[in-house]
Amino acid sequence: MSRFLSHKTFATPPFFRDSTRTPCSLSERKILSLLIRRPNLTLAELTSLSEFSQQSISRLIKGMIEKGILIASDRVATGKRGQPSLSTSIVGNYAYTIGISIMTDCVAIALVNLAGETIAETTHIPPSMSRKEVLNLIKLSFDSFTSEHNIEHDTILGAGVAISGYNLGGRSKFNTPPGLGEWALIDIDEIIAEELNLPVWVENDGNVAALGESLLGTGRDYENFAYLFIAAGIGGGIVINGEMLRGSNGNAGEIGLIVPSNMYPRPMLDLLHTMLQEKGADIEGISDMLAKFDPEQPGVTDWIEKTEPALSLVVSAIAAILDTDAIVLGGRIPRSLARMLIEKLKIYDDGRRSEPRAMPRLTISDHTGDGGVLGAAMLPLHKYFYSTV
Structure with a gap:
């Protein structure tokens, strides 16, 4: 497998490019955005919550089931006469992401699936928050997660990183607080992408926590x-x-x-x-x-x-x-x-x-604990599965 530096160096992540998987359409993303916030919706409920007709919903759901992104669950009684409705849910193991939260005194790493379920999570308090120390812990946790849970590398869409500090013009460079001096004014995505051989997205910790809350909490x-x-x-x-x-x-x-x-x-x-x-x-x-x-x-x-x-x-x-x-x-x-x-x-x-x-x-x-690590993991998923704009 060829190595790469960051998500900026290619148009489509290897998760899609090197497999038969195809990126979701805008309409499919809208359906997935409803399902991650309200799991196990019926076709009737999806029709009610979306702007799509029942025929369009049925067609979209059928297509995503064929792709392996969704699964039809047990029939749910609606209380009305006639055939009960099928409920639909997201297939978590269709895709995985890595969430990384770099804080002033520790680093948290999580493995999250497409349904937003945390498969594994750990927090390390290194002697210092130097790049060498943190990168080593990220790689050790990544290898441990994928080995323990039998996760194939080609099912991992990418990694998201949450870090404190001001973003410099929308890029992956941040003006970090004093405790994260070695992470200031550098291309964070490229450094971590090189370590994990995955595309990487970086955002301010408050932004990604809000994103995670939007998809899996208050949202x-x-x-x-x-x-x-x-x-x-x-x-x-x-x-x-x-x-x-x-x-x-x-x-x-x-x-x-x-x-x-x-x-x-x-x-x-x-x-x-x-x-x-x-x-x-x-x-x-x-x-x-x-x-x-x-x-x-x-x-x-x-x-x-x-x-x-x-x-x-x-x-x-x-x-x-x-x-x-x-x-x-x-x-x-x-x-x-x-x-x-x-x-x-x-x-x-x-x-x-x-x-x-x-x-x-x-x-x-x-969410209890660090609010940034789950949101960080949702960054790649949001870009390719849940963004509706």
Whole structure:
């Protein structure tokens, strides 16, 4: 097999190019986008949720079953007279992807199938976040996953990477935070593609977390939401009409920049780590803090009181500017801490007359742990199976 550097060097990934598989049409992607958000829909339900006629739905489903992408499941009783409807589901082992989340103190790697199911996942805390250390752990995890689960290389569509930092003009170069200095201003996709012999896509961690949430979490109920990615720092992503909003330079959703850091302490886990240590907590870093997290420990309520004003301004700005259905708290923040924070947040409003404007729902991500690794794995799948634009 010939090696390649990145997804930019070819028009079609080897997953399609070197096999009999063919990329999905726009209509097929729309069907798949419905099915991943609502598994096991019947033909009648797909017709109701889409703009297609029943005849078109039947034709599309039949074609994707023949390709091996979908499977007809057991018949489902509809409560109506006549023949029960067949439900349809995605064949997970049709394709796989690798998700990689490069954080300031650790790297998470996951193997995910076409249906969005996590087959394997691991997190490593290396001595440093140098390129050599991280690449070695990525390759070791990749080899372990594929060997243990008998995954053939030609069934892997590609790898997605989530990383903190500002995107530089929509490319795979990022201006990363200090802890990721060796990953700054380089072609991340080419470096990891060379290691894995796979095409690679790279996005800001907040963007990919929002993408994962759109396909496999809050997006099942809301087409428009903002995702607050709370980790060592704070960022986020925006989903409008079910699609990730990247912006002109790939930096839409940099929610933390709404408030200046010299005026408001931002709700970052770095700050929480510092405040807990000041209260005597025996924690070595963010990963250790999260593993030992107790919402009752001294310093937690102090952190909430200190950071609530900034986050209240952020959610108020989102509500006023974007008018989303929901605002999701996720990233690496513990669910118990997210719940405590939501109880204190305020969305500012004039409260005019007896019918105030509708406000977004404040909610917690459906995914525990690192919100970036699953979203990263969905990047290649989104490009070739789930994007509807």
